[in-house]
Amino acid sequence: MPIHYGDRIYIYIDDGRDYILTVQEGKQFSTHRGNIMHDEIAGKNYGENVLTTKGNKVYLLPVGIIENIYHMRRCSQIVYPKDLGFILLMLDIREGNRVIDVGLGSGSMSAAMARLVGNTGMVYAYERREDMISLATQNLIVWKLIDRVTIQQRDIEVGFDEKEIDAIFLDVPQPWDYLKQCWDALAGGGRLGIVSPTAGQVMEVLRSLNKLPFIIIEVWENMFRQYKPDPYTFRPYDRMVAHTTYMIFARKVNDI
Amino acid sequence: MPIHYGDRIYIYIDDGRDYILTVQEGKQFSTHRGNIMHDEIAGKNYGENVLTTKGNKVYLLPVGIIENIYHMRRCSQIVYPKDLGFILLMLDIREGNRVIDVGLGSGSMSAAMARLVGNTGMVYAYERREDMISLATQNLIVWKLIDRVTIQQRDIEVGFDEKEIDAIFLDVPQPWDYLKQCWDALAGGGRLGIVSPTAGQVMEVLRSLNKLPFIIIEVWENMFRQYKPDPYTFRPYDRMVAHTTYMIFARKVNDI
Amino acid sequence: MPIHYGDRIYIYIDDGRDYILTVQEGKQFSTHRGNIMHDEIAGKNYGENVLTTKGNKVYLLPVGIIENIYHMRRCSQIVYPKDLGFILLMLDIREGNRVIDVGLGSGSMSAAMARLVGNTGMVYAYERREDMISLATQNLIVWKLIDRVTIQQRDIEVGFDEKEIDAIFLDVPQPWDYLKQCWDALAGGGRLGIVSPTAGQVMEVLRSLNKLPFIIIEVWENMFRQYKPDPYTFRPYDRMVAHTTYMIFARKVNDI
Amino acid sequence: MPIHYGDRIYIYIDDGRDYILTVQEGKQFSTHRGNIMHDEIAGKNYGENVLTTKGNKVYLLPVGIIENIYHMRRCSQIVYPKDLGFILLMLDIREGNRVIDVGLGSGSMSAAMARLVGNTGMVYAYERREDMISLATQNLIVWKLIDRVTIQQRDIEVGFDEKEIDAIFLDVPQPWDYLKQCWDALAGGGRLGIVSPTAGQVMEVLRSLNKLPFIIIEVWENMFRQYKPDPYTFRPYDRMVAHTTYMIFARKVNDI
Incomplete structure (x- = not known):
């Protein structure tokens, strides 16, 4: 496929440096x-x-999408690819879905959701900070989403504002304060996903979830380990990401 | 949303048993x-x-999708949700993509891909065994994909048969035998994903990948750990899945 | 070395079953x-x-020692080998040391410590329950420690009762209640090791440790993964122990 | 306990820097x-x-011992504490044992073994390189072992040279070349421990072990994760050691 002027492309230099231009x-x-x-x-394929x-x-x-996330302009902690794929799957986001993303941050989660909901769905993104909205808007324009x-x-x-929402993703410092609001917005059986980096936050979320009609509450963490891609010295790299966040999932029911 | 006769629904009994009916x-x-x-x-929401x-x-x-995967009729090893979300992200599968899935197995990877490529894309699934094709076809019909x-x-x-393919997923016992065929089918810059459970298989894949114009070769594994969702005894469950598969990724270039 | 009547030996049957007799x-x-x-x-080597x-x-x-631990009569949760080796190292237990073990349980930690302190050291084991003391005593007699x-x-x-203790190991449900007592018994620079299975317990321990003159406070967990020892299908076993306990370490100083 | 001139002590500055002097x-x-x-x-306690x-x-x-290992003069890769404690336990090294350490390197494994075998045991350390022997000797003198x-x-x-050895630790680039020599030196039921960083090395070791009368062959790896010791933001540190080495264990029998 030929490359034209105006195309955003990913370039990879043979020493491992990469850029988007x-x-x-x-x-x-x-x-x-x-x-x-x-x-x-221009003109190359x-x-x-x-x-x-x-x-x-x-x-x-x-x-x-991964190249976009790693190279975007950002002003907040991103959701890492290692967590992102699992969250999108657990929230079962698909064509036609109406989903909520809080907080918007630099826009990468909204972008990932927007790819999945297609032209017939919608992502409702909430964010308190104007500077982040401005940055995320620019990113989403560049990504054509x-x-x-x-x-x-x-x-x-x-x-x-929305009701009958299919899934909500909550990435805020005190998610326990907003669980009732999430329950109100979700459709029956709708899916809630929350990320929190510390154990104390997760415990607080669980205490609050237990007071509302949510079921199938699950808490996950993951560790991704990358290996040297050399057949003769095949082994994990020396160091790895130890922790990004705990991930909490639950489904709304009418009553328990 | 009301449930009608003919709807496939997921039911969760309060002791933790779940079914699809x-x-x-x-x-x-x-x-x-x-x-x-x-x-x-029927008639309930x-x-x-x-x-x-x-x-x-x-x-x-x-x-x-996760409920579908865990409850489907199957005759082969499945790709676990912990790996599936990451693979779909790394292969960057999205609307309009034309992708290849080998081998089809019980159909869950093709289903996951089919959700992502939308009405304007296509999944080309290859499988040697007739019994698997029959089973996967039934599953894909039930899932309306x-x-x-x-x-x-x-x-x-x-x-x-296809050329200019965006991404190929290879889940076969000896993937190293088919890398040239994958290279031929992929578009320039296209993405290849391979799963292999043993270290020896990965080393063999790497040896073969190194002989072809593939770059950005990465090998990953992950460990997902689930926690007791109890705020008062918050801790990981005693046991976990230790290993499912190694995941290998690479991108096609014309020459190196 | 010949085996005599009266010797305790470890027997391993070729199907993987093992016993001590x-x-x-x-x-x-x-x-x-x-x-x-x-x-x-008898008479065999x-x-x-x-x-x-x-x-x-x-x-x-x-x-x-590992065979002894896995085959002992027990009435309490054991400290697993994966944690035991690290704890003994972090507590730096060696010849001539005077160390404290609370609670004694079935005696395996006291036994491990007793091997290390030699004839010139002493393990002071504390336990509330008489039945456990009785069981641990029997085990320690059998192990000649x-x-x-x-x-x-x-x-x-x-x-x-003791003062100027080199190291204390604390394995009790509410360790935060006994940290002052530990500080009193430890020598200056002495080492404290605590195991607690839940995150909430660790947080409680840390809150209490912070109120006392302890420094170099560290919290660790580990995951040990075993591989199939087959060169042709070398890979981790499917499942593993996900969690046993968090391990907390600290050193006593006179004041902070 | 008072500190005298001539004592080696560990000093910890309140910003986290530490030294031995x-x-x-x-x-x-x-x-x-x-x-x-x-x-x-001098004169302080x-x-x-x-x-x-x-x-x-x-x-x-x-x-x-851990402070000694991290602060010693070294000219080779060390065995990390996370592995060391487990290896010493699996090799069951104790008072009176006669054990072999290959290669000696900077001397830390020999030192750890020497602490365990006591005055009645002996560590036989083998090393090819004269500069390493010189360095390890200096370290062992400083540690009084x-x-x-x-x-x-x-x-x-x-x-x-030795026979009827209780345990051998092998840390060399091509351990498969020396397994017969290890078998010869070990007592019946004696324990062999091998460390190898790459999967290919482990597979080669397993191929060779399978040709000799060794049983209870086990391969392990571990991941130690450290947490922020703060009760209010309790969570793992962002990054961790992903891999140091695979650990292989086996026991000698006369025939299989």
Whole structure:
């Protein structure tokens, strides 16, 4: 597939450095491995490569969601890919779903949800901070997903505008304060997902969940370990991420 | 949302047992916690409950992909939710994608992919065994995803019919035998995902990947740990799944 | 080394079953793999084998501490080998040390400590329950370590008799109630080790530790994963122990 | 216990920096937190503190084995405490044992073994490289354990001088080349422990172990995760050691 001016592409230099850039006529992109001429990229196909001015190979690749997350402008902690895939699956987000994302942050969770709900669904994103809304909006525009995300600036203590919501993702410092609001917005059988980094927060969430009609309450954590991709010294890398967050899931029922 | 005759629903009994059933007029569903009358379910809303003949509460819930996977008829090892969410994310599967799934098995990976590619994409599933194709077809019909999956019975040694494929998922005993075929079918920059349970298999895959123009080769494993959802004795459960599979990812380039 | 009547030995049958037995003249030991004649064992050397009456090989091996722990009579949760080795190292227990073990339980931690303190050290074990003291005493006699363990039946709320203790191991349901008593008994720079299975307990311990002159407070957990010892299908076993306990360590100082 | 000139002590500064020093008359120890006057330390008791010239508290503590390992002069990869405790337990090393350590490296495993075998046992350490022997010897002298370690400079391909050895620890790049030599040196039922960092090495070891009369072959790895010791934000630290080594254990029998 040929690359045109205006395309956002993912470039991977053979020393392991990677970037996202938008191909523009006459531009240069400088790296410590040499400069990359945009005009050499335009017209090439994905999978092909160009050379930097210092002779390093630059592979031209389509951008995916993980590349977008790692390279986006951000002003908040992101949900890591290791957690994101599992959360999307546990929340069972799919075409046509109407889902809520609190707080919006830099927009990556809303973006991941927006990909899944398709043109017939909608992501309702809530965020208190104006600067984050501004940043997330820019990101969602770049990712061409802004049409599927309805953003509201609000302290969710007053509740959500929507009802009969399929799934809610809650990433706020004190989620226990908003569980009744979530219950109100969810459809019967709807799914709630919460992330909290500390054990004390999870315990507080559980105490509050137990007072409301939620069932199938589950708490998970995961550890992802990456291996050296070398057949002759195949072993895990020396260090890894030990912890990002605990993940709590529950389903709304009418009464218990 | 009201439940009608003919709907497939997920039921959760208050002792933790769960089932999927299709609501049918006049039918009973027997469990060791008492019988459930289908006629009492019809007309109820999701989130509500009915009682078994022994007085146990039965919650009526929408079916999601994870419930489908754990309750499907199967004749092969499944890809676990802990791995599935990450694989779908790493393969960046989304609306309009054309992707390949080998081997089809009981159909759960093809189903997960089919949800993601939408009406404008297609999953091409390959499987050697006729009995598996038959079972997977039944599952995909029940899940209403069969229209998005093109199934072929074939030993993929001869290669795939498709070209310019966005992503391939390979779950076969000797994946190293089919990497050239995968390379041929993938678009430039396309993504390959492979699962192999043993270290020796991974090493063999890596040896073969290194001979072909694939870059950004990564090997991952994960460990998911579930906690007792009790605020007063919050701790991990005593035992957990230690290992399901190693996951290998790579991206096709034209040459290295 | 030849085996004599009266020796306690570890026997391993070739199907993976294992036992500890004391060789006695004229006796038989019955297993579902056939009977073992004690008289055939006497005079054999460690490393040799005898056959059961059904023809299964029985390997004759010296007993070690791990075999003793897994085969002892017990009436309480044990400290697992995966935790035990690390705790002994972190508490730096060695020849000549005077150490405290609370609660004694079935005696395995006191035994492990007693091996390390040698003839010139002493383990002071405290336990409230008489039945446990009785059981632990029997175990320590069998293991020939009773001379190095001074057992007291006491609620440790009143404190310990000893002063200038090198290390204390605390395995009780509410360790936070006894930290001052531990501080009193420890020598300057002495080491404290505490095990608690739940996150809430650890948090409570930390709150209490912070009010006393303890430094270098560390909290650890570990996950041990065992692999199939087969070179051709080398991979972790499917399931593993997910959690036994959190381990808390601290060192006493005079003031902070 | 009072500290004298000539004592090796462990000092912990209240910002988390730690050192081992030998108290000497008239000396100063400089840190970026200020200087420490040795003369102020002498006469103090363990558990007390002195101030640096900049006013930072310096706690005076006894040195333990873990502090020795982390602060020793080294010229090779160490066996980490997370592995060390488990290995010593699995090898069941105790008073009076005669054990072999290959390769000696910087001496920490021999030191750990020497503490356990007591005055009546002996550690036979083998090492090819003269510079390592020299360094390890210095370390063992400082730790006052040199009398319990018999060091030989040798390529162990020619075998060991000792027979009827209780346990052997093998930490060499190609352990599969020396398994027959280990079998020869071990007593019947004796224990063998091997560390290898890569999966391929473990597979090679297993292939070789299977050709010799070894039973109860086990392969382990572990992951230790440390938590923030703060009751209000109790959670694992962000990052951790992912992998140090696989650990292989086996017991010698006469024949299989």
